[in-house]
Amino acid sequence: MGRLGKAVSSQTSVFLGCAGHQCGFMGVEEVTQTETFGENLPASCRDPGIRLLVDQIKAFPIVLSTDTEDAALWKKDVNEFQKVFTAHNTWNLIRMQKVVHPWSRIVWFPQNVPRFAFVVWLAIKDSLATGHRLSSWSQGLACGCVFCGEPDETKDHLFFACP
Structure with a gap:
């Protein structure tokens, strides 16, 4: 899953409660389990994206397995994933499918x-x-x-x- 410091910008990491160097050396599991994670958001921070990110990180259960290797999977269908990216599957997932008229x-x-x-x-x-x-x-x-x-x-x- 990588390091949280690589996934977010330095400014966002300050808002999330793991200032600068801490995010770069801490894994995702350690950062999300700290008591101060997301607690020092400034009162003036009205960015709903940052607040949503904090809530989603706190609510996401982290289960790390040490015996398997990390792999990137692409969504093929609603509940099916694959290792190879195809534009056709992605297009079918994001488009609005409507009824084909007989005419x-x-x-x-x-x-x-x-x-x-x-x-x-x-x-x-x-x-x-x-x-x-x-x-x-x-x-x-x-x-x-x-x-x-x-x-x-x-x-x-x-x-x-x-x-």
């Missing part, structure tokens, strides 16, 4: 024309700036169809009913 392959495919795909996507989401939608934003706006004179210009009228 997505119709709109977003490799040979699409981006301008047309964007308009189709807006139409599917019912977000096109039609006269009906614009009239809900502003009073007194003419919302009729400019092609046929229909008084209510909707998405369905434009794509399917307008002669």
Whole structure:
């Protein structure tokens, strides 16, 4: 796990209660078991990061095994770790996964024309700036169809009913 002095800056080590040279020579177990660890935080220290660090270090149970060698492990899945880093696993862990809609392959495919795909996507989401939608934003706006004179210009009228 290394030394606490290498993990934090010199200013942070003063705030944590192990000034300067002590952190460099003390192991993590010795520093966290001292009674003064984190006690001499200045009253003016409002940094929530430092306070959170102190609370997490105090709450973390330290179990050191002398018969095994330290190793860096990378998170592969929620409760699974591996020795090799892969960007694919990291991306899957940090991204927000959403439901794939059945119409997505119709709109977003490799040979699409981006301008047309964007308009189709807006139409599917019912977000096109039609006269009906614009009239809900502003009073007194003419919302009729400019092609046929229909008084209510909707998405369905434009794509399917307008002669």
